[in-house]
Amino acid sequence: MIRIPNYLNVFRLTYKRTTQTIIFKNQNFTTTTKSNPIQWKLTNSTSPPRYDTGCTFCQPNLPSDKPINFKQPLSKSSVIPDKHILSLTTTPSNDISNFNSKIEEIPGTLAHRIHGLKSEKQIGLKFGITLSSIVLENHQNILEKYGVKESNDQLVFIYPDMKIVKFPTKDIDQFLKKYDLIEDQSKQEVYNPFKTVKDLTIQHKTNPIDDIKIKDSNFKEFPIEKDLIVTCGHAKRDIRCGQLGPLITNEFNKVLKEKNLKDNTYLGQISHIGGHAFAGNVLYYPKETQSTNDFIWYGRVFPQDVQSLVDDTVIDKKIIKNLYRGDLEKIEKLACK
Template sequence: MLSRFKFVDRCPKPTVDTGCTFCRPALPLPIKQGPLHNTAASPWKHVLILSHGYRTIFDVPSNIYNVPGTAQKLRQLGSSRSPDFPVLISHVFFSNYREVPSKPENEVVYLYPDNLRIEFDRRHLQQFNDKYLLPANHQPAQPVYNPFQKPVPTVPHSAKVDSDSEPSPIDSSVFLVCGHNTRDERCGILAPPIVEELQKVGKETDIFGYITHVGGHAYAGNMIIYPEGIWYGRIVPEHVQGVVEAYGMGHVIRDLYRGPV
């Protein structure tokens, strides 16, 4: 999808002050300077978990993998995955849109670059992993032989997830800003005014919100735009109008671009 975009050197300047367009929040540490291009590690798949149970981004612990839940289990299931097919797992919080599972026991995720909304029973997490997060013809890593360990019988998993919950395409563009305050305070300080500006100047059909740590918080504010997978760094509220304008014109801003995701 990114192939249809072209690069422009600079971010267009804002045309109106919405109230905090030119705000520059004070930060406890400076933002890292220097070229941004190729400072992002691109995952093969990105799982956005929406039904994680946290009320706000500020309630999320610093490492989502250390807390029992879907993120931790997916990471454990991925331990046999080849490093050539990395999967990034994030919690997201939409500020202008609400996603609710059809059943309390279900999980709702957005999956990119597949651009799919997928709902499934949490008991079927293994099937979700096998169907969407493993490459074709995947061969799991063989454990090191241990003559003292008793063999554990394995049960083959079906590739089927939930028959009553078919994946559906995501029709909206999604703008996500890292606001993982417990991971890095700079993200927690910068993200709220950026998201507020997005809500004021973005299209009504677009979705805006927060995402947990994606890497490179030294380049806060980090912004990811899906479905194209545009990853920006060092965003401040003053950039938002230009980012939205450039995106609408099919442009990627070179001096803010960290890489694809």
């Protein structure tokens, strides 16, 4: 049972398909609308495409030393994160094919700033949290819609929290603390025989997280109200993703338009997520996402799979078993309930 503090005035409105809770506090209010959980179903494999968009049957031209791994089962080939932070990078070139092999080496990106905090303040991301950069279609228009100005601001999507957050780049430490993303590395001591009792006492009294003061007015939150489909296209990390990413994204673009789903979908490419050998790597996060069970990670996707992926997974909410990179046994148990 969830207990609501007495100082909050709570109005609960129940509808046939949704429950809405509106909480008023200090004359500010937030609204959270939660839909029913997705009832995922399963299907064994993709169906053949029904039409050719022009490049439905296009194939990558990969070097001989970079083949796709068709032998290893995809189930559990990736550790799906507990929380996924997707940063809409504000670098001068929002072209993922030009990204450095490691996104933390790209000045201006959220990954670069957080990497710097590790040495400056001994803080980093908690275990189980993944940070990626994404570049979406109409990317600049999206940044402008939320008032992002060059590198002065950051815009991130947080899953499964289903929040879009805009905040000043200079306040990244506040962002990490506010959304409970910090792993306190100051507590991970390395044995040092030369430290005195006084040194150890000072160390334990000083916690860099305590020094971070959050100013809530620096953060603007918006709900995520569209599906997200991103494909790894990180060419400088691995050529397999670099070649398949654009082909798959282009095919999604055409198929989503055919299905009149384009306006309801964020479509684009994502930085390295692991498993180059299983390219193309596609992530689908529905707008109804409530937990990591709704994080759909697919591997070995080719353009000819996209029509079936849209029909089966996006529309009918069926997980395609032979493409799924998460824990298939877990998903099968949930689907049987």
